[in-house]
Amino acid sequence: MFTRILLTVLCFSVFAFLLAACGGTAATSTAESQNTASGHDMSTHNGTTTELGRAFKADFTSEPGTIQAGAPATLTFTVKDKQGTTVKDLQIVHEKPMHLLIVSKDLAEFYHVHPEQSADGSYRVQHTFPNGGDYKLYADFTPKDSVQVVEQVDVKVAGTERAKVPLLADTSLMKTENGLKVVMKPDGELKGGAEVMLNFQTFDAASGKPATDLQNYLGELAHFVIISEDMKDFVHAHPMSKGEHDKGGKTEPGGEHNADGHQHSTMEGTTVKPSASEVAAHTSFPRSGLYKIWAQFQRGGQVITVPFVVDIAPGERRAELNPADVPAGATLITLSANGYEPASVTVNKGQLVKLAFYRTDADNCGGEVVFASRRITKKLPVGKPVVVEFTPETAGEIAFACGMGMYKGKLIVQ
Ligand SMILES: [Cu+2]
Incomplete structure (x- = not known):
């Protein structure tokens, strides 16, 4: 089962918020789907180019065909x-x-590797799975002139399986790995659909002093991957620098996220200037439930992976619609996890169309509604009707969708 996901700079869904809201924070969010519009066929980076991202997939093969634990x-x-x-x-x-x-399916094992191109154009990497059992692969790539795609592939590895490691929420968000102490401090409550800034403070475990010798890893001071317990939600995020954070994340997308690291590291990855010891990632967890976060840092040429497990509380409760909030003459369209209701509205050519979009709760990705053909994009806060109005001049269909193209609806203009 393949999942193709696009990346967005303006993300509308619950998690794609990260990009939009933070500008400079690069993040990829994906979720699994059955290749249907109703699944989490998430896309980000460019909300209106969902179709473009779907145009690509990655076929997976392995050699040997049946992967054996312990063998490359x-x-x-x-x-x-x-x-x-x-x-x-x-x-x-x-x-x-x-x-x-x-x-691994229990989220206990995590490997971050980089396939290299071979002569036939395919991308290959050698990996030795230490244990038998179920694994999931997330291949993250961006074809030229396309948005980002994340292909999810299930792999069954033959061989002795180890005991499943239960996924338990951390009682302390202070972790030490390989001499690096990392304290994760979310700036708000962790709940489904809510945006949150995850601040990571790093310390040298031996001295207790802030770690100022972090090196760039993949061009940034840190790298984050967040996966839900059921493995459907995948968020790939990069940090904002402290300065960016203080500026409210107004940095241009594609700008320097960590100017210090970018400008002062050598080819060998040695940082000449003290690095920031604190990094922040703006993100949001799509749903309630357990998520594992792998924060990766590099020090002394060594990549250090620091895992956290968080329990995300249920999102905002379903808001009660106040009928007085729906303007007179507007057609009410509610948006919930079931999509738009009604999903199809018939209107008349040459007459003003007035639609009141009402998003019932945060447990859906419909943070924005987009009428691509009319270049209309409106944010949909939970519990507050938002009016979209325009006058269609020609008969036909006008499609609308959430920012990621997951939820779809249309106007039939007659
Ligand atoms: Cu990578």
Whole structure:
């Protein structure tokens, strides 16, 4: 089962918020789908280009075909366009054309590797799975002139399985790995659909002093991957620098996220100037439930992965609609996890169309409604009707969708 996800700079969904709200924070969010519009076929980076991202997929093969625990296997991804032609030209994103995250089904094992292109255009990496059992692969890539795509692949590894490690929420958000102490401080309550800034303070575990020797890893001072317990939600985030945070994240997308690190690290990755010891990632967890966060840092040439498990509280309760909030003459369209209701509205050509969109709760990704053909984008706060109005001049259909193209509706103009 493939999942294609696009990335957005303006994300509307609950998690895609990260991008929009933070500007400079690069993040990828994906969730699994059954290749249907109703699934979490998430896309970000460019809300209106969902179709573009769907135009690509990555075919996965392994050598040997049945992967054995403890034996090296070659994992191959061949990116194909809609016509089935191999796409060789992938953009370099965070220093690599493809990022591959390999995660065991219990989320206990996490590997972040980078397939390299071979002569036939496919991307390959050798990996040895230590144990038998179920794993999931998230291949993250961006074809030239496309948005980001994340292909999710389930892999069954033959061999002895280890005991499943239960996923338990951390009681302390202070972790020490390889001499690096990391304290994660969310700036608000962790609840489904809510935006949150995750601040990470790093310390040298031995001295207790802030760690100012962090090196750039993949072009940034830190790297974050967030996956839900059911493995459907995948968020790939990069930090904002402290300065960016203080500025309220107004940095241009694609701008320097960590100017210090970018400008002062050498080819060897040695930081000449003290690094910031604190990094922040603006994100949001799509739903309630357990999520695992892997924060990755680099020190002394070594990548240090620091895991956190958080329990996300249920999102905002369903708001009661105050009928007085719906303007007279407006057609009410509610948006919930069921999508738009009604999803189809018939209107008349040449007459003013007045729609009141009402988003019932935060447990859906419909944070924005987009009428791409009319270049209308409106934010939909929970519990408050938002009016969209315009006059269609020609008969036909006018589509609308949430920012990620998950929820869809249409106006039939007659
Ligand atoms: Cu990577």
